[in-house]
Amino acid sequence: xxxxxxxxxxxxRSRLINAGFRCHNPECNEETTGRHDLHSVMPAPNxxxxxxxxxxxxxxxxxxEEVAYAVNDMSTLNNLQGxxxxxxxxxxxxxxxxxxxxxxxxxxxxxxxxxxxxxEHLEVICPHCGSPFDEWGEERTGVEDRLSTLDxxxxxxxxxxxxRHLIDGDVAIFNRQPSxxxxxxxxxxxxxxxxxxxRFNLAVxxxxxxxxxxxxxxxxxxxxxxxxxxxxxxxxxxxxxxxxRYGGAVIGGIxxxxxGAYLLSRPGTLIRKAFGLEMLxxxxxxxxxxxxxxxxNGDDAYRGQDIISLIIPENIHLRFRSRSNDMVxxxxxxxxxxxxxxxxxxxxxxxxxxxxxxxxSEQGARFLDxxxxxxxxxxxxxxxxxxxxxxxLSEEAVxxxxxxxxxxxxxxxxxxxxxxxxxxxxxxxxxxTPRETLEEDIMVMLDKGKxxxxxxxxxxxxxxxxxxxxxxxxxxxxxxxMDNLTMMAASIGQAKVRGKRLERGxxxxxxxxxxxxxx
Numbered sequence: 001x002x003x004x005x006x007x008x009x010x011x012x013r014s015r016l017i018n019a020g021f022r023c024h025n026p027e028c029n030e031e032t033t034g035r036h037d038l039h040s041v042m043p044a045p046n047x048x049x050x051x052x053x054x055x056x057x058x059x060x061x062x063x064x065e066e067v068a069y070a071v072n073d074m075s076t077l078n079n080l081q082g083x084x085x086x087x088x089x090x091x092x093x094x095x096x097x098x099x100x101x102x103x104x105x106x107x108x109x110x111x112x113x114x115x116x117x118x119x120e121h122l123e124v125i126c127p128h129c130g131s132p133f134d135e136w137g138e139e140r141t142g143v144e145d146r147l148s149t150l151d152x153x154x155x156x157x158x159x160x161x162x163x164r165h166l167i168d169g170d171v172a173i174f175n176r177q178p179s180x181x182x183x184x185x186x187x188x189x190x191x192x193x194x195x196x197x198x199r200f201n202l203a204v205x206x207x208x209x210x211x212x213x214x215x216x217x218x219x220x221x222x223x224x225x226x227x228x229x230x231x232x233x234x235x236x237x238x239x240x241x242x243x244x245r246y247g248g249a250v251i252g253g254i255x256x257x258x259x260g261a262y263l264l265s266r267p268g269t270l271i272r273k274a275f276g277l278e279m280l281x282x283x284x285x286x287x288x289x290x291x292x293x294x295x296x297n298g299d300d301a302y303r304g305q306d307i308i309s310l311i312i313p314e315n316i317h318l319r320f321r322s323r324s325n326d327m328v329x330x331x332x333x334x335x336x337x338x339x340x341x342x343x344x345x346x347x348x349x350x351x352x353x354x355x356x357x358x359x360x361s362e363q364g365a366r367f368l369d370x371x372x373x374x375x376x377x378x379x380x381x382x383x384x385x386x387x388x389x390x391x392x393l394s395e396e397a398v399x400x401x402x403x404x405x406x407x408x409x410x411x412x413x414x415x416x417x418x419x420x421x422x423x424x425x426x427x428x429x430x431x432x433t434p435r436e437t438l439e440e441d442i443m444v445m446l447d448k449g450k451x452x453x454x455x456x457x458x459x460x461x462x463x464x465x466x467x468x469x470x471x472x473x474x475x476x477x478x479x480x481x482m483d484n485l486t487m488m489a490a491s492i493g494q495a496k497v498r499g500k501r502l503e504r505g506x507x508x509x510x511x512x513x514x515x516x517x518x519x
Contacts, residue, residue, distance in 0.1 A: 183207035206346035238365035252346035260375025262476035269304035341477025390470035408449025450493030457490035
């Protein structure tokens, strides 16, 4: 359990706080059983700023008063509202759970003369005289900040089983069932946040095959130090960015991550200076800024590709083709070309794969974390949304689509007329009855009409270029495809079941909105 700006959850199970200390100072005559009045000695346990303790008095079976000290839940939680790294209050649904989170405490250095101590080294002193020595003369500086159980004398002993809350940096195994491969169970480092749901970085959805339509996942908190050490080395998320199945990156950007990368890296993209600094602030960038240029309004701006290049290691040299068949080159960490799913996408990310192969999993995880934050910041700053108007076509295109559909309908009518009632005059193909031949011919004609209508819609949508978010998502591989868009904008085509038109249905017709006897 931690306070001081960290998120804390007090539960009903561990309400009683005990310090567990016996003083070795001969001049201190006070009895200390580990259940002293924490109202008066709150600095002594030195482990949870903001904790509010209340005294609870109850009667024993013999009628004697029994005093216990418990956490005042509401007051404590109000004192310990979660803050982010900048000291701002976190929203209730904070999505910024990163891949792996560590305690940011370090030993005293020249640039950090007063570091915050590790939780394992918080000081425990006598509440009456301030002596740090216990009754065995040992300095009690190794007691963790925890809600602990005590032995019969009120002293934590080696080997004692301890109950405490999760704290940031704890190691836990995360699992989604069905567990179909080894990456269905991976180790995450805990970040305690407000709320009652599991949250993790979206880039890790792919190996779990997780989405957000009610999926349930399991969390296994590791108990022993040996198991924690093994899990941390063998099972951490960043150790499994590359899958053993095909050697590529199974963890990577999805959806908005790819859309943001596509927006930033398109040739000619200029980002106003204020927006560029805001994006870099989201990833905590403190290095040299890229060269400023002037946009069409004469304002200072950064090139989108220059901003992305800031987080790519300088030893990366790469050359590949994007999904739209454009050449993408990365030389000395400098990007030239459009980044899409083929660059940083899950199961397809050439750039992410190269960084992990060249610089190791730690650097790969850091790049992925910074890249996903930068992409989301790009979508937020530049604005990215889609609506049904993204499938609107011009009047000329709609007229051409109607003409293509009409030609297909006329061809079907002519085939039906030629077939007649019994199909005797209809030329059957070898191995087919006249009726089967007719059905095949109708499918060919309708598919051709759908293809022509789709091509018209595709050409029209591509003209809208960078202004059409739905097209951008389809081209970049973020979500959907051009076929999905053309079916929305032009024609869905003939309904099929197993490659054939619908055959079974109501009497004399397949569906109720057809005429009886219609084909």
